[in-house]
Amino acid sequence: MSTGKKYTLSFAGDTSLGEWYLRKPGKENLVSRLEKDPLSYFTGVKPLVEKSDYFILNLETVLEENPEPVLEGKEYPNYDNPARTLKVLKDLGVSAVGLANNHTMDFGEKVLHKTLSRLKKAKIETFGAGENLKEAASPLKITLEGKKGNKNIYIFTGMRAGKRYREYGFFADDKKPGVNNLPQKGLSKQISKLRNKDPESIIIIYPHWQGLDYKWASKHQRIQKRCRAFIDAGANYIFGHGTHMLNDIEYYNGGTIAYSIGNFVFNSLGRYKKMQAPPYSLVVNMEVQESEDGTWTVKNKFFPIITDNRATDFNLRHIKNSDIANLKKYFPISDFKKTKLGFLYFVPFGKSKEEIAHLLDVNSRSEIRKIKDKKTFDHYINTIEAMNGFLNTKLKMIYNGLNRSKYMEKNEIDAITKLNSIFDKKYVSHKLLKKYERNQLEPKNIFSFREIVMQKSRLRKMGSPEYSWKLDNKVDAYKFADKVGFRRPKTDSNVYKLAQIPKVEEPIVLKPVRSTGSRGVYLVFNQNKILSVFDSRYLNSWEEMITDARSKLGKDNVIRSDRWMIEELILESKDSEKATTNLKFHIFYGEMLFVQEESPEHWHKYCFWDEDMNLVKLGKYENQFYMGNGFNKVDLEKIKEFSLKIPSPFVRIDTLIGTDGLVLGEITPRVGNFHSFNDEWDEKLGRAYLEAEVRIKRDLLKGKKFDEFFDVFEV
Structure with a gap:
């Protein structure tokens, strides 16, 4: 039961009042509006964030009045009036801004320094850029105070960008100002270290994808791999931005990946229609609440907003019921809910508990085997993924809690012994393993033949030698048996195609050079008594055997290669017509x-x-x-x-x-x-x-x- 204080953290995407974009011929009315009432650009979405305890957005601009460009060839250099922008940010209740994006260094180090200084003076925290790499790479830390204890939230950001941004000098290093990079291995180590240090914390990654304007970052394999690596390392949530549009949301290994929440207020005309991109973005409300027992729960609400300024005449707004059908063309949302004020939102995988219950209620394969359509098939895939994620999240929490419990502190051997009875290596931490080692106890179920077989399969594809597979070919296996003096059946030295197999009088075995599970193996006792081993079925003639073998041959059948061998039939006794054990x-x-x-x-x-x-x-x-x-x-x-x-x-x-x-x-x-x-x-x-x-x-x-x-x- 949740009885403690509930905190709301809001996250929005790329934000800029757009001084550089708007001060162009033909946009005089927009400039006038900017100068007289800049907050009017936020009227349609301010209610989504104004009651937040913390509001974080990606500030994709610098705070300077008409600065001089310093980068030759850099497109769309962006800036905003400092006083005007800071007043808007304060009116919106912005707590912190991410600066790891492709505009923060548009006008060089001096303007970055001024921007950081002005935000700090306005008591708006910054992360993702700084006077050096250490400062730029440090996460934003938020501590929520509860009745039973506190909850720490860490938010990392960085920019994934092309080579030219290194050439522009955008990235910070040990002695140089700039923005934070987004290295997969480096950030994963940072996340993992933090997770071990503060296991109950909430870790959020807030990355910026440069170079994917109006594109699906979720379809980009390297980005998908990177996001999943961050979750595997211990992150809970990823709220990306930089694509200027919403992207897919994925539930992975207990974490939620929103590949891009798109824009907030970004005052440029945009290229949604030209790029055939969905004109939508997302605002995230993360509700974090302490329960009666001291645990904390998290619920994310995603509010779709329309961010195509050409369509809204620069009046960004929340979606209406009439927008849902078009939104679903791009983004499969099964169920919307409404706030008390009537704003539509959805909870990713909000039906997962019901879907999990349905999946657990399936008691036979017959229902699943009847699936023909992609939609139903995908439903089961998504439900399994949701179930795995749900269970992983809960089990990680329980294992971690037991490992750090007061009972464990006072009764370590007994606690470890009890824990071992339900041991699952997926949830073992370094500290838990050290306790096993210290008490000379062996963790249960740490070996798995299933896992080894699958790993070896992949390793072979990667070029790792597995010499046993050389013996999978019967001809080669027999050569090896001869070499070491192990009795094997006498064989015809030829390898035949099915149509070329000679009719043989004495008892023989006809088999494919490669066979699995006795498929295509025939024991020929005589011309009128032939046993198909896989079927345990007797055939009555040589011709019937050849016909049966041909029916099993082919790319989509049990025998793929038309290569056959003849060998001695090993009988139970010399005069027997019975196959041996x-x-x-x-x-x-x-x-x-x-x-x-x-x-x-x-x-x-x-x-x-x-x-x-x-x-x-x-x-x-x-x-x-x-x-x-x-x-x-x-x-x-x-x-x-x-x-x-x-x-x-x-x-x-x-x-x-x-x-x-x-x-x-x-x-x-x-x-x-x-x-x-x-x-x-x-x-x-x-x-x-x-x-x-x-x-x-x-x-x-x-x-x-x-x-x-x-x-x-x-x-």
Whole structure:
């Protein structure tokens, strides 16, 4: 329950009375209005901000009377009358102005110094520009006083600009005045450091995007990456500006990114129609309130305003009901609300709790699988994103609170032990990790096979070698098996196209050179008895097999490459017409975690054994159980020895039980349905993988060369 004082912080975009823009032929009436009643330009939007406790805007001008330009070739140098502008800012209740923009240094260091001095004298704080880099990069700090405690708010700003602004000398350095830059890594470090120092604070980024006039900064990948990096580092909100128009609002990792709130009062004609840009901007009212228990809540209200001066005749105004349909063409807003004075606003993701409840109420995949239209699909994507963000925000707050609780201070070991029962590594802070280390406790669930598989997939795309994938090709895997003396099926040395496969009389296996999950694998006992392994279905002739294989071949089917091989069929006994059991050893560089046993005679039925021949449940295929026969220790040791010759932390070695012992089937670098393991086994698999990496590194440091492997494969 919120019972404490409620504070309102308002944020607006680019602001200038436009002396330079208006003092042109044909605009005499606008100049007269500027001189006689400058506040009239704000009449339509003043009610949105006048009751704010703090009002921050981007002052995109300098305070000087008709200064001399100092930058050759710089377009649109802007200035405003100091006395007039300061009176307007004070009448509006402006508390602070951001100065990290592409007009602050239009007239050089002296005019910047005068502007800073005049604002300071008027008791309007500044941030984003200064006499040196330290001053320019320092955030604006606001402290809200509550009954139970205070809440600090930090607002960072900087300008992302092209190379020419460096050439203009716009940016501050250690000994030079100027504006603050917006470095992704540097600012992220600054945010992260502040978040650790003051974890309960609200951190806001208020960036200026130069060079994107009347464009969508939200579509710019580098800007999107930068904004998300700031949220990942610990920022809560981003309210961008510089595009002169509103932009998309994104809910990301518990934070809100308004890529651009556009303009406030900016007295130039603008190029909305020419650039086909939405003639709208936003004013943000951030309501921050202390609750009865001492926690603080934040609610952002976004007020759309019309900022196209050609359309409004320089009478900026809030939108009306009649504007909503046109606004929604550019900006998808599902629901508007009204203030007591009748001003329309929306709350980003204001329906998220209801949408989250709906998502949680979905109890089967059938409803989701029926989705055909983009709108419904996007709705679910946005709802998932909102749910993740909502939960992340709450969980971060809870974890951080527990970590700093008075109970934790007095009962650290007990508190850490309890916390470990619900441990989630996403919410671990440096201080919490140090407590685990200090008490020699191991955090729970820090390993994940799912995460490792996904990371390795991306690393391969980045060029990182993963040698196990060289064994994914059966022909190459068999060459390696021959090199190390591991029994494998006898094979025809040829690789065939489907149309070229010769009809063979003796029992054989026909399979694709590359196959996944037994797709396209056929066991030919004789010409009239052929088992399609993936389907567990018997075919009655060679011709029927070829037809079936052809139906599975093609770009959009289960077998993409028309490359086939013929090999010896391993039978249960010499005179049998029954396929033998398949044992799939999940092996981590000399250590076996479990064996998956299956028989091609059964329709996708499995059982799983640990190293001591105990049946185990992995969460995977639990409804597809059949009772197998297991393996023997001699075979297991042989598999372990085989895996130690492969320079990879994990492979799955598939084998057949032949009359003369284990026979290699294939070597798989990645387990199918790896996402299906339950959390316990996902953790065990992840731990086994990383421990195997440690053993490989240790062996490499001792001089191990993996000669057999690299004799077969060139790297």
